Amino acid sequence: MAQGSERWEILEDRQIAEYPIFSVRQRLSRGPHGKSGRFVALDAPDWAVVVPVLETGGLRSLLMVRQYRHGSDTVCREFPGGVVEPAEDTAAAAARELLEETGYRAGRIELAGSCWPNPAFMRNRFHVFVATALVKENEQSQDEHELIDVEPVAEQLALASMGKAGWDHALMTTAAWYYVRWRESRS
Amino acid sequence: MAQGSERWEILEDRQIAEYPIFSVRQRLSRGPHGKSGRFVALDAPDWAVVVPVLETGGLRSLLMVRQYRHGSDTVCREFPGGVVEPAEDTAAAAARELLEETGYRAGRIELAGSCWPNPAFMRNRFHVFVATALVKENEQSQDEHELIDVEPVAEQLALASMGKAGWDHALMTTAAWYYVRWRESRS
Numbered sequence: 001m002a003q004g005s006e007r008w009e010i011l012e013d014r015q016i017a018e019y020p021i022f023s024v025r026q027r028l029s030r031g032p033h034g035k036s037g038r039f040v041a042l043d044a045p046d047w048a049v050v051v052p053v054l055e056t057g058g059l060r061s062l063l064m065v066r067q068y069r070h071g072s073d074t075v076c077r078e079f080p081g082g083v084v085e086p087a088e089d090t091a092a093a094a095a096r097e098l099l100e101e102t103g104y105r106a107g108r109i110e111l112a113g114s115c116w117p118n119p120a121f122m123r124n125r126f127h128v129f130v131a132t133a134l135v136k137e138n139e140q141s142q143d144e145h146e147l148i149d150v151e152p153v154a155e156q157l158a159l160a161s162m163g164k165a166g167w168d169h170a171l172m173t174t175a176a177w178y179y180v181r182w183r184e185s186r187s
Numbered sequence: 188m189a190q191g192s193e194r195w196e197i198l199e200d201r202q203i204a205e206y207p208i209f210s211v212r213q214r215l216s217r218g219p220h221g222k223s224g225r226f227v228a229l230d231a232p233d234w235a236v237v238v239p240v241l242e243t244g245g246l247r248s249l250l251m252v253r254q255y256r257h258g259s260d261t262v263c264r265e266f267p268g269g270v271v272e273p274a275e276d277t278a279a280a281a282a283r284e285l286l287e288e289t290g291y292r293a294g295r296i297e298l299a300g301s302c303w304p305n306p307a308f309m310r311n312r313f314h315v316f317v318a319t320a321l322v323k324e325n326e327q328s329q330d331e332h333e334l335i336d337v338e339p340v341a342e343q344l345a346l347a348s349m350g351k352a353g354w355d356h357a358l359m360t361t362a363a364w365y366y367v368r369w370r371e372s373r374s
Binding site: 003004005006007008010017019020021022024027029031032033035037038039040041042065066067068069070071072073074075076113114115116117118119120121122123126144145147148149162163164168169170171173174176177178181 | 192194195197204206208209211214219222224226228229252253255260261263301303307309334335349350355358360361365368
């Protein structure tokens with residue numbers, strides 16, 4: 001019989017490598033069926049993304065960014081976001097990334113949902129916020145390796161495009177999923 | 188001015204480590220602003236997931252699996268899926284994973300969408316299929332480290348739960364996103 005609903009026991013757990021954006025652990029774990037195996041897991045900081053909602057003249061748009069991604073070697077359309085710093089509150093991280101990447105400050109920021117970006121081998125969490133009552137406060141403040149184009153996209157177009165070519169970052173469709181649920185919960 | 192819409196030039200690219208489920212590359216890349224930096228990227232096989240649709244007595248349900256995940260150290264509710272083998276067709280991989288994990292053969296399998304699981308640092312793609320006309324053919328055939336519980340979940344419940352605790356695997360909400368779009372395109 002399958003026993004997919006039971007946790008495994010971690011018998012050994014040690015870090016075996018460290019890179020700039022993640023470190024690698026190796027574990028020896030024993031399943032409910034009594035067999036054990038070695039599994040690799042990545043430690044990385046939590047990630048926070050924010051869906052920034054602009055309401056102007058009765059039209060609702062989402063503030064999106066466009067940036068080159070080194071893994072895919074492509075340009076992706078995304079919601080603003082980034083890494084949660086050590087000891088930083090996740091909502092504060094989302095608001096900080098919004099301000100840095102777009103120059104907008106969030107008057108209100110709410111958690112729409114959290115999940116595992118990839119529980120098969122990653123240990124970190126992914127948090128999705130919705131920002132409203134946006135006020136343009138600064139210009140962007142990017143570090144030397146961040147080149148980000150900012151543009152408001154009509155909500156309907158953004159949601160219709162999400163997941164298609166050029167809008168094909170899985171975590172952004174996850175953010176859109178939470179945003180749609182958040183929006184439904186308010187209507 | 189930001190130049191987020193331009194690709195970077197990869198000046199150097201070499202593998203620096205190899206693990207059972209991925210390998211690590213280090214790149215030296217130069218941006219459109221003329222500055223260069225070193226970036227880490229993961230090579231991993233593509234992943235394929237399948238949303239299996241059961242229609243019985245006018246009720247529609249999705250065949251889901253429950254399994255322990257070594258990264259999160261939690262049990263997750265998911266759609267069947269796994270790694271695309273070298274030279275394997277992605278639809279064939281989805282159909283194979285469905286058969287192995289659930290014992291069901293797909294009479295019809297359609298691509299609902301593809302994206303980057305994490306383009307920031309991963310080089311692989313994620314493919315989502317919808318399987319219909321399901322026929323129970325075998326029992327599960329699991330390897331020694333796979334313990335998977337299978338259960339049909341009413342479509343409405345599955346979609347309402349996706350993203351919440353215990354259903355919180357980002358790539359599965361991405362799969363649900365594509366499934367909802369696929370379903371809308373047929374109505």
